Amino acid sequence: MEFYASCPEGFESALADELKWLGLSHVRRLKGRATFEGELEEGYRACLWSRLASRVFVVLGRFEAQDADELYDSVYDIAWESIVRPGATIAITARGVTEQLRNTRFSALRAKDALCDRLAETTGRRADVDAADPDVHLLLSLRQRRASISLDLSGDPLFKRLPPAATRAGEGTHVLRPDYAALVLSQVGWTALCERELTADDYENEALPTLVDASCAGGGLLLEAVNILTDRAPGAARERWGFEGWQLHDAALWEQLLAEARGREAAARERQARIVAADIDPAARKTAERMVKCAGYKRFVDFCAAKSATVLDHAGAVAGAALVADTTETPLSLMHDAMTLVGELRRAPELTAAPVAALTRDGLMARALHAEPARSIAVMPNNEEATIEVWPSLDHAAATFEAATSADAEEQTADAQDEAANIPMPEPAAMLDLGDGKPLPVLIPESEQFANRLRKNARLRRKWAKREGVSCYRVYDADLPDYSAAIDLYEGCPQTPGRWLVIAEYAAPKTIDPALAQARMLDILAIAPRILDVPAEHVHAKARMRSRGGSQYGKQGAGKGASGERANIARRRLPLIEEGGLTFAVNFDDYLDVGIFLDHRVTRNLVREHAKHARRFLNLFAYTGTATCYAADGGVEETVTVDLSNTYLDWAERNMRQNGFVGPQHHFVRDDVLAWIRDQRQTRNRWDLIFVDPPTFSNSSKMGRRTWDVQRDHVELLAGVSRLLAQGGHAIFSCNLRGFRPETRKLARAGVVLEDITAQTIPEDFARNQKVHHCYIVRRLPIEDAMAEVGFSAEEIAERVEELRNPEARKPRVTVPAHAQAGNGKSNFAGKPSPAGKPKKKKFYASKPKGK
Numbered sequence: 001m002e003f004y005a006s007c008p009e010g011f012e013s014a015l016a017d018e019l020k021w022l023g024l025s026h027v028r029r030l031k032g033r034a035t036f037e038g039e040l041e042e043g044y045r046a047c048l049w050s051r052l053a054s055r056v057f058v059v060l061g062r063f064e065a066q067d068a069d070e071l072y073d074s075v076y077d078i079a080w081e082s083i084v085r086p087g088a089t090i091a092i093t094a095r096g097v098t099e100q101l102r103n104t105r106f107s108a109l110r111a112k113d114a115l116c117d118r119l120a121e122t123t124g125r126r127a128d129v130d131a132a133d134p135d136v137h138l139l140l141s142l143r144q145r146r147a148s149i150s151l152d153l154s155g156d157p158l159f160k161r162l163p164p165a166a167t168r169a170g171e172g173t174h175v176l177r178p179d180y181a182a183l184v185l186s187q188v189g190w191t192a193l194c195e196r197e198l199t200a201d202d203y204e205n206e207a208l209p210t211l212v213d214a215s216c217a218g219g220g221l222l223l224e225a226v227n228i229l230t231d232r233a234p235g236a237a238r239e240r241w242g243f244e245g246w247q248l249h250d251a252a253l254w255e256q257l258l259a260e261a262r263g264r265e266a267a268a269r270e271r272q273a274r275i276v277a278a279d280i281d282p283a284a285r286k287t288a289e290r291m292v293k294c295a296g297y298k299r300f301v302d303f304c305a306a307k308s309a310t311v312l313d314h315a316g317a318v319a320g321a322a323l324v325a326d327t328t329e330t331p332l333s334l335m336h337d338a339m340t341l342v343g344e345l346r347r348a349p350e351l352t353a354a355p356v357a358a359l360t361r362d363g364l365m366a367r368a369l370h371a372e373p374a375r376s377i378a379v380m381p382n383n384e385e386a387t388i389e390v391w392p393s394l395d396h397a398a399a400t401f402e403a404a405t406s407a408d409a410e411e412q413t414a415d416a417q418d419e420a421a422n423i424p425m426p427e428p429a430a431m432l433d434l435g436d437g438k439p440l441p442v443l444i445p446e447s448e449q450f451a452n453r454l455r456k457n458a459r460l461r462r463k464w465a466k467r468e469g470v471s472c473y474r475v476y477d478a479d480l481p482d483y484s485a486a487i488d489l490y491e492g493c494p495q496t497p498g499r500w501l502v503i504a505e506y507a508a509p510k511t512i513d514p515a516l517a518q519a520r521m522l523d524i525l526a527i528a529p530r531i532l533d534v535p536a537e538h539v540h541a542k543a544r545m546r547s548r549g550g551s552q553y554g555k556q557g558a559g560k561g562a563s564g565e566r567a568n569i570a571r572r573r574l575p576l577i578e579e580g581g582l583t584f585a586v587n588f589d590d591y592l593d594v595g596i597f598l599d600h601r602v603t604r605n606l607v608r609e610h611a612k613h614a615r616r617f618l619n620l621f622a623y624t625g626t627a628t629c630y631a632a633d634g635g636v637e638e639t640v641t642v643d644l645s646n647t648y649l650d651w652a653e654r655n656m657r658q659n660g661f662v663g664p665q666h667h668f669v670r671d672d673v674l675a676w677i678r679d680q681r682q683t684r685n686r687w688d689l690i691f692v693d694p695p696t697f698s699n700s701s702k703m704g705r706r707t708w709d710v711q712r713d714h715v716e717l718l719a720g721v722s723r724l725l726a727q728g729g730h731a732i733f734s735c736n737l738r739g740f741r742p743e744t745r746k747l748a749r750a751g752v753v754l755e756d757i758t759a760q761t762i763p764e765d766f767a768r769n770q771k772v773h774h775c776y777i778v779r780r781l782p783i784e785d786a787m788a789e790v791g792f793s794a795e796e797i798a799e800r801v802e803e804l805r806n807p808e809a810r811k812p813r814v815t816v817p818a819h820a821q822a823g824n825g826k827s828n829f830a831g832k833p834s835p836a837g838k839p840k841k842k843k844f845y846a847s848k849p850k851g852k
Contacts, residue, residue, distance in 0.1 A: 176220025625652025
């Protein structure tokens with residue numbers, strides 16, 4: 001029989017070696033698979049014991065298939081009555097194309113028709129089709145003019161073997177898939193270590209084969225390592241197989257192989273080995289502990305603190321060792337410490353004989369270990385690019401062994417041993433003395449310059465903050481071009497004491513090596529908390545980019561509050577900070593922005609000062625409502641807070657309540673701001689002070705077909721805002737587009753003038769970046785005055801006035817582009833907008849409540 005085992009790309013070589021180790025013959029490595037030949041027992045053995053294969057197939061036939069008719073005839077000629085068990089359901093999947101067979105669904109349907117017609121003619125009964133859960137799953141492969149059809153012996157993929165209890169316990173948590181875990185372990189020879197027989201010296205020294213998992217993440221590597229140690233067949237616990245619908249299935253033979261597997265597992269109970277696990281991320285370690293416990297493997301794994309001395313103490317004397325790590329899920333803020341731990345363990349004398357295999361996404365492990373990997377395997381765990389990098393042991397045992405087996409064994413052995421003794425152990429690139437008595441290893445020697453600059457900045461900023469009464473501020477803002485990042489320090493209020501860092505890396509130029517930029521960022525993440533006295537778990541790394549989903553404020557990741565966010569934002573425990581005598585909740589986990597923009601500190605105070613002379617305040621694109629809190633603190637009688645996000649409106653309401661601003665005079669409106677402005681212009685609602693802080697860009701699905709671009713749309717926005725101002729009122733408009741240029745002439749034609757107050761709103765801690773935001777006072781003037789103020793000629797002003805007095809003289813109106821159309825074409829408020837010239841007298845804001 002002809003079989004093949006499929007696998008993810010990158011697994012082929014290891015899978016072929018595994019199949020040979022299982023005793024299968026004629027093994028050949030191909031792309032995405034490894035083929036072998038044998039009897040039924042060989043196919044069963046691959047299903048039962050392969051840890052790397054995704055599925056195992058038996059080839060039923062190969063044939064020509066130039067067109068649909070030839071495909072039908074070839075499939076029909078196969079004796080399906082002797083293949084498909086009577087009453088079994090079937091499903092056929094097609095892959096590949098030929099010149100005439102371009103649609104895989106059609107090809108699969110044509111093959112299914114041939115199979116069913118054959119069964120109907122030979123047995124009098126057509127097979128039932130069950131695409132979701134068939135008894136017999138067939139794979140039709142097409143290439144050029146040839147085709148083959150194979151039966152899937154596996155049923156479900158072979159990598160679906162995580163213990164159910166562990167899967168339930170880790171719901172929502174990433175656990176490395178067992179086949180990827182097995183591939184990592186195969187690179188360090190864990191199976192051979194488990195099969196090693198201990199010597200008398202080993203027993204005397206209490207030395208055992210040892211696996212050290214220095215970054216245990218969700219526990220995937222640990223679960224597979226225990227399965228290998230206990231010699232548990234990967235397929236032994238599976239209850240249903242694809243070969244059960246095959247006529248040639250031999251139940252007695254299969255039971256014999258299962259009994260053999262049970263015997264091997266029983267014999268493996270005599271094995272002795274240590275598995276030591278640690279992780280820099282306390283949350284990841286907790287998850288791994290829970291997974292291991294739920295799988296019933298707690299007695300096999302020894303968890304310990306992520307310190308090299310502690311790990312080595314738990315490892316004890318070793319009789320052969322291997323070091324592995326999965327850093328694909330390690331937070332960026334902890335990556336430096338994770339790699340430092342791996343480097344320290346590899347250099348430890350106790351583990352010089354240990355090969356190292358790391359599953360990583362950034363390629364920086366080589367810099368941490370100060371050695372290029374012996375081999376790298378590109379893989380795609382969780383459909384994301386990653387690499388398995390492998391380093392040999394440091395004791396040069398292979399060279400010594402080769403010398404010992406040569407003709408001049410004694411002399412070459414001595415030479416090899418001398419050579420090994422003279423080769424220095426790799427050391428860190430540099431060690432920094434930060435003045436606390438604990439040297440810090442760094443990836444880049446030049447990082448000492450960054451440490452010195454940050455220490456100086458911290459000292460100066462601390463004095464300034466104390467003098468100004470500021471507790472949250474920017475400490476560093478790309479002062480050194482090579483270390484291009486922003487570092488913000490947040491100090492909690494007495495209710496939630498603590499210190500937090502938010503470190504955002506600016507995008508490096510394309511001329512900079514990404515790995516070098518990443519190494520510098522990791523050094524920043526390691527140095528900053530030490531100098532600024534912030535716990536490592538309170539350091540948050542952010543990456544700023546335009547959100548794919550187009551939301552106003554992009555999400556950072558799943559975080560701790562991604563599930564049921566809106567339901568619990570009002571009562572969820574969040575750190576509280578103080579600014580300007582007010583208290584605000586901040587969220588460092590879930591979003592790129594934490595809930596307050598530090599560069600708007602002066603702007604918010606400006607809102608409070610202006611609010612002292614206003615009765616009614618409107619906050620558009622309100623985010624978490626911090627400006628509304630300042631306005632309420634300034635003494636306004638009524639506030640209206642508008643944003644498109646329910647989550648942020650709940651957050652704004654929480655901030656208002658936190659500061660004691662509650663009551664029916666404070667309104668929270670969920671709507672598209674431009675549509676809301678158009679509706680409000682049809683009413684008599686007007687405001688004395690309006691704050692407008694729109695995003696640079698948004699294509700949120702909540703906006704329908706319309707998109708938002710502040711440069712393109714600010715004229716429409718500010719013209720509408722000016723119509724909502726009460727007599728003598730004004731607006732404060734801010735945006736953070738660095739290259740923003742207001743269209744003053746277009747605005748003037750609408751009677752809107754801007755006063756640039758950007759310079760006076762930039763806080764001292766943002767002085768290095770004068771374009772961090774732009775800020776303007778917006779006023780409405782008679783059109784003649786507005787146009788004259790920005791330099792229109794008398795003739796241009798007269799022409800514009802005539803246009804307004806005589807609408808028939810206006811130029812034809814341009815059709816509103818799609819991006820400027822309202823999202824749903826409907827009002828979001830109580831009642832319909834009044835016809836032109838008949839504004840409603842009743843105050844109303846939102847008929848669409850926050851929520852659904």
